[in-house]
Amino acid sequence: MDTPSVPGMETAELAHDQPLDARTQELQAALDSARALSDSAPCGLLTYDAAQHCVYVNQTLLGWLGRSRTALHLHELVAPAWHGALGAHVESLRQSGHAEPLALDLLHADGQTLRVHLASTPTFDPAGQFLHGNATVTKAASTASAPSIASDNLLLSITNRIPARLAYYDKNLICRFANQAHAERYGMTPADMVGSPLSQVVRPEVLPDILPRVAQALSGHTQTFEAERTSANGQRNYYEIHYVPDFQNGSVEGILMELHDISERRRTEEFVLHANHDLEERVRERSAELFASEQRYRLMVDAIQDYCIYFVDENGGITEWTESAQRLHGHTRSQIVGRSYEVLLAEDNADEDEVDPGQVLRLAKAHGQWETRGWRLREDGSRFWAHTVLTALRNEAGELQGLSSITRDMTAAKSLEDVMNDLNRELEKRVAERTQQLVAANKDLDVFSHMVSHDLRAPLRHIASFVSLLQEQTQASGDTLALQYQNSIAKASKRMSLMIEGLLEYARLGRVTIAPQPVPMAQLLQGVMAHLKQENPDRRIEWVIENDLPVVRGDAMLLAQALGNLLDNAVKYTRQRDPARIEVGWKVNPVGGRTFYIADNGVGFDLQKAHNLFVMFQRQHHSMDYEGTGTGLALSQRIIERHGGRIWSETAPGEGCTFFFTLPFDGLEPEMAFPESSMATLPN
Structure with missing residues (x-):
């Protein structure tokens, strides 16, 4: 329902609205006048909100930048390199109501830059909330701009080339300068660092550590300390940090932060520290070992019974006298130290190695060590036979420090040696007598051999001759039985003659002189x-x-x-094989010389029953099956043994036989140069 109008009320409202409209018109006229003045101002005027949106830009600034009055953001007017600094400027103004003037580059509509100075004042509402920032923009003087920029660029170029991390913060802890090394530590560029508050650059967990030191620096006290920091890539490093106050007109306007990476130095120090600890531990262990070793040495030196040790200087004067020396010689330390060691030597020293004690000292010093034997004296005047070793003691530089004398009581050994000498003389006498007996026995053997060769072979020749005559007469009579008997007698006499020849040869091989010379086995074979x-x-x-x-x-x-006997056996006992196979080879003997083998594919024999294989006249097969007298292997063994070798056999019935024998090698033994055949597996 409409409210009824009252004529009196309408008149009152009209009277009230007329002054309000007049006031509004006055205010609008004043605002237009102010805008006109602002647009015609010789400097740029700029109003922006907390989000850095431009609320107002005067015509002067728009003309400088060739832009129209449209809604703009500060980032559209400022060169990108200065966005960080501008943001810090606005943030400082919003937080504290104050911001340091800023020199930066603005962007012209055609893309060129204009260097200006920007100074801002804040506007807050009654509740203290930030409403606007009012900035005055002035062009940087062209005569001073180029040198200033060149100077700034030179300073930045210089500081970017040093490894130290450098930064400058004003008294409001806003970054005004940072070199490349410092910015990279936080994953930023120097331009991004400028204008950034310290609280946004440093990690929150580090702030409690550095803020007290920053406060001290802002109070005018230089701070120097070391700290561990983690870089943007997560690497832990150590830094030597300096906070240096910047005094201007007697007050601190900022601080210079200087960080030196000492990670390598700290790691080296830690390595050296650990190495020192390890070295100290080893020194302690080694000292303990040396002490224990010294204790064992002293106990050993003092406990030995038949030995003693003492020390002398280069002139033979006794410098140290041990318990063992006192026990063996009888002198106390006070009696002997400082005296010449010659007082311990007997004057009558028959059979002693040395003549002059001074010469012994010279020989020990020249050769490092010298040994002597002779009679030594005890304190009571008694003597004992001793073996003494004098050793020169030198330091690492080769300088003589003295000599040690180790003396062993060899009296019992001397007595035993005298007994052994007597026994040796008796043994030599007996050997000479036995040699004479053996010479006589050899002469008797020669006589026997002559008798066998002459007296036994002569009757055999007669038997063979008469049997031959009987065979001629019996053939004419046709008596076959008598012929058979005569043939048996002829064979037996021939066999006996061969056996006698073998026996004589066996005896001769035992007495024949071997004249060693190089023998090529290939040509001999x-x-x-x-x-x-x-x-x-x-x-x-x-x-x-x-x-x-x-x-x-x-x-x-x-x-x-010897080879003829062995190969003749191989030919003989392969008679039943067609074709027969006989193999001759060799290999290097591990204990020296060469090992040869002769293998065949003949009938073989039972080695378990062949205990008398190399005995004269012993055979492994019946003479009716294989001819022979049983002397070949015995003669071969004797020849091989006379050459310092040995012979043996490996065989089995029906599987052939292999004889091995060793002979000395003519020449130097090679280390590795073995022929292929020497490494081959010997046949069974």
């Missing part, structure tokens, strides 16, 4: 093989001979005889 091939022209024999047989040292004729 070829000669023996040629002889066997002539004796067995109808046999098919596969000869497998290594082509690198070495040169040995021995008697060529005797070695040829």
Whole structure:
């Protein structure tokens, strides 16, 4: 429902509205006048809110920048490099109501920059809330701008090239300068750092540590300390930090922060510290070991019974006398120290090694050590036979510090040596007598050999001759039984003659003188093989001979005889094989010399039953199956042993036989140069 109008009320309202409109018009006229004055001002005027939006920009500033009056943000007017500084300027004005004037670059509409000075004052509401910032903008003088910029750039260029981290904060703790190293520590650029409050740069957990020191610096006291800091990439470093107050006109206007990275130095110090601790621990351990060693040494020196040790100077004067020396010689320390060691030597020293004690000292000093034997004196005048070792003691520089004398009581050994000498003389006498007996026995053996060779072979020759005559007569009569008997007698006499020859050869090999000389085994073997091939022209024999047989040292004729006996056995006992296979090879003997082997694929024999394999006239097969007298292996063994070697066999019935024998090598033993055949596995 409409309210009824009252004529009196309408008149009153009209009377009230007329003065209000007049006041509004007056205010608007004043505002327009102020705007006109502001637009025609010689400097730029700018009003902005807390969000840095431009509330008002006068025509002078718009003309400088070639822009129109539109809604703008401060970041659109200011060069990007100065956004951080401008933000800090606005923040300082909003928080404290005061901000230091700022020199920065504004952006022209065509992209060029204009260097200006900006000074701001705040406007707060009655509740203290920030409403606007009112800034006065003036152009930087062109005559001073270029040198100032060049100077700033030079300073920044210089400080960016030093490793120290440098920054300058004003008394409101707003960053006004930072070099490249300092900015990178916080993951920022120098331009970003300028205008940033210290509380936004430093991590919150670090602030409680540095703010008291900053307060002291702002009070005029230089601060120097070391601290551990974590960089933007998470790396922990150590810094030496200096806060230096900036005094201007007697008051502190800011502080210079200087940080030096001492991480490497601290790590080195920690390493050296740990190394020192480790070294000290080792020194303590080593000292304890040395002390224990010294104690053991003293206990050992004092406890030994048959030995004693004492020390003399380079002239033979006794400088240290131990308990063991006192026990062996009988002198006390006070009696002997300072006297010459010659007082311990007996004057009548028959059989002693040295003649002049002074010469012994010279020899010990020249050679480092010298040993002597002779009679020594005790304090009571008694003597004992001793073995003494004088050793020169030198330091690391080679300077003689004295000599040590270690003396051992060898009286019992001397008595035993005299007894042994008597026994040796008696033994030599007995050896000479036994040698004469052996010489006589050898002469008797020679006589026996001559008797066997002459007296026994002569009847055998007669038996063989008469049997031959009987065979001629019996053939004419046709008596076959008598012929058979006669043939048996002829074979037996021939066999007995061969056995006598073998016995004589065996005896001769025991007395023959070996004349060692280089013997090429390859050539020796070829000669023996040629002889066997002539004796067995109808046999098919596969000869497998290594082509690198070495040169040995021995008697060529005797070695040829031994090889002939062994190869003749191989040819004989492979008669049932077609073709027969005989292999000859060698290898290096680990204990020196060369080991040879002769292997065949013959009938073999039972080695367990062959205990008398190398005994004269012993055979492993019946003479009706394989001819021979049983002397070949015995003669071969004797020849090999006369050359300092040995011979043995490996065999089994039906699996062939291998004989091994060793001979000395002619020449130096090579360290690694072994022929391929020497490393081959020997056949079974």
